[in-house]
Amino acid sequence: MADTATAQEFDVLILGGGSAGYAAALRSVQYGMTVGLIEKAKLGGTCLHWGCIPTKAYLHAAELADDARNSAKYGVHTTLESVDMAGVKSYKDGIVAGKYKGLTGLLKMRKVQVIEGEGKLVSQNQIEVAGTRYTGKNIILASGSEAKTFGLPIGGKIMTSTEALELDYTPKSAIILGGGVIGSEFASAWNSFGVDVTIIEGLDHLVPNEDPEIIKVLEREFKKKGIKSNLGTFFEKVEETGDGVKVTLADGKEFTAEVCLVAVGRGPVTQGLGYEEQGIPLDRGFVITNERLHTGVGNIYAIGDIVPGVQLAHRGYQQGHFVAEEIAGNNPIIVEDVNIPKVTFTEPEIMSVGYSESKARETFGEGNVETTTYNLAGNGKSSILGTGGIIKMVRQKNGPIVGVHGIGKRISEQIGESQLIVNWEAYPEDVAAFVHAHPTQNESLGEAAMALNGHPLHG
Numbered sequence: 001m002a003d004t005a006t007a008q009e010f011d012v013l014i015l016g017g018g019s020a021g022y023a024a025a026l027r028s029v030q031y032g033m034t035v036g037l038i039e040k041a042k043l044g045g046t047c048l049h050w051g052c053i054p055t056k057a058y059l060h061a062a063e064l065a066d067d068a069r070n071s072a073k074y075g076v077h078t079t080l081e082s083v084d085m086a087g088v089k090s091y092k093d094g095i096v097a098g099k100y101k102g103l104t105g106l107l108k109m110r111k112v113q114v115i116e117g118e119g120k121l122v123s124q125n126q127i128e129v130a131g132t133r134y135t136g137k138n139i140i141l142a143s144g145s146e147a148k149t150f151g152l153p154i155g156g157k158i159m160t161s162t163e164a165l166e167l168d169y170t171p172k173s174a175i176i177l178g179g180g181v182i183g184s185e186f187a188s189a190w191n192s193f194g195v196d197v198t199i200i201e202g203l204d205h206l207v208p209n210e211d212p213e214i215i216k217v218l219e220r221e222f223k224k225k226g227i228k229s230n231l232g233t234f235f236e237k238v239e240e241t242g243d244g245v246k247v248t249l250a251d252g253k254e255f256t257a258e259v260c261l262v263a264v265g266r267g268p269v270t271q272g273l274g275y276e277e278q279g280i281p282l283d284r285g286f287v288i289t290n291e292r293l294h295t296g297v298g299n300i301y302a303i304g305d306i307v308p309g310v311q312l313a314h315r316g317y318q319q320g321h322f323v324a325e326e327i328a329g330n331n332p333i334i335v336e337d338v339n340i341p342k343v344t345f346t347e348p349e350i351m352s353v354g355y356s357e358s359k360a361r362e363t364f365g366e367g368n369v370e371t372t373t374y375n376l377a378g379n380g381k382s383s384i385l386g387t388g389g390i391i392k393m394v395r396q397k398n399g400p401i402v403g404v405h406g407i408g409k410r411i412s413e414q415i416g417e418s419q420l421i422v423n424w425e426a427y428p429e430d431v432a433a434f435v436h437a438h439p440t441q442n443e444s445l446g447e448a449a450m451a452l453n454g455h456p457l458h459g
Helices: 019-030 045-050 052-074 085-109 181-192 212-225 313-327 357-364 380-385 411-423 428-433 443-452
Strands: 009-015 035-039 113-116 119-123 126-129 132-141 145-147 173-177 196-201 228-231 235-241 244-249 254-257 259-262 266-268 300-302 342-344 349-354 369-375 390-396 401-408
Touching: 009 019, 009 313, 019 035, 019 045, 019 085, 019 313, 035 132, 045 052, 045 085, 052 085, 052 181, 085 113, 119 132, 132 313, 173 181, 173 244, 173 254, 181 196, 181 212, 181 342, 196 254, 212 228, 212 349, 212 357, 212 390, 212 401, 244 259, 300 313, 342 411, 349 411, 357 369, 357 390, 357 401, 369 443, 380 443, 390 443, 401 411, 401 443, 411 443, 428 443
Parallel strands: 009 035, 009 132, 035 113, 132 300, 173 196, 173 259, 196 228
Antiparallel strands: 119 126, 126 132, 145 266, 235 244, 244 254, 342 349, 349 401, 369 390, 390 401
């Protein structure tokens, strides 16, 4: 094998250095494999630079703004002078830069060879970058996703989340196209920063993939905060005007604002990368794999946002680990998409894992599902934090808990135990028997399990 500084042949060759790709690289070297990691932009990909990390930095700043506004009810008198978006952006950039430096250092320390440039699959075991062909005994495709734009002219007052994160001013008003996770998180942050926000969502509800009881709470809380929404009608046209933007809906209704955020989902980045030419199966741009993430072509696997399913960084990490373990011959366990934990960092936050009530009834049969809903009004720590909300548990009748859902301030912190409950197929009596520390929001999981077991304590 050539020296890793100049190597062109690897045990594992990865196209894409985002969450999925770099996780596969780090796990592969732990098994003694040589790894080449090709990245055309920045290591860390969307999650680190234009997604999870920067948006959550903004949402933390938004939480501080809300806390300053509302502190009097806790007997602490503060005033919110202003939100300095240039300062918020600088704080966000500092967080991202620190994480980026840490990641590049880690990959270097682990002796992953990073190959900078745009890669193209040119054979079943080769990827070409800037005229140089690199060979991999195993190839992992991890080329990620990009914001869908529906052909809208992005630039100026019409933007995706990427451009919105670079704003150094606070717009007076904003229209957000799309009420899913990305749209709702931006609506929440911008509302806290003092922006007049209107969400346009073509479906009948915000965050439509969540359990209906959770959705109801979010919609009520958004309304209370003054976040407006128009649901059930798709947009037809978006155009820049002299002083902002105008959005026209399919029913002719018009909305105007200073800026428009296009948050209608993300699509796979697979075009022009040589996938089709090498026989990689594609459907609407997504790479189709078997349940073990193999493409059916040579020793080529696909992971992350290019594989149909939930587009989450931690799913990418898990799939990266999975494929590295698979190549190493360790026969890793499959984690189904339904059992991957999800968090929406709105205010209030949403967490969920497993089946919603309706999906559970579809899957296990109408009479084979039981649920319980515990109101956070009965939880001491939630009252201290000044939050309402609910925890909802779904079980198979006389069987394990198959879904845990929650909404409330800081409720994302309860996703850890929730995903263990579902993935380890715990029964309500198992969870009810464990001690949940007081006073914490974690107690709400114990309370819900006790209720589902037929013996609520505080319910």
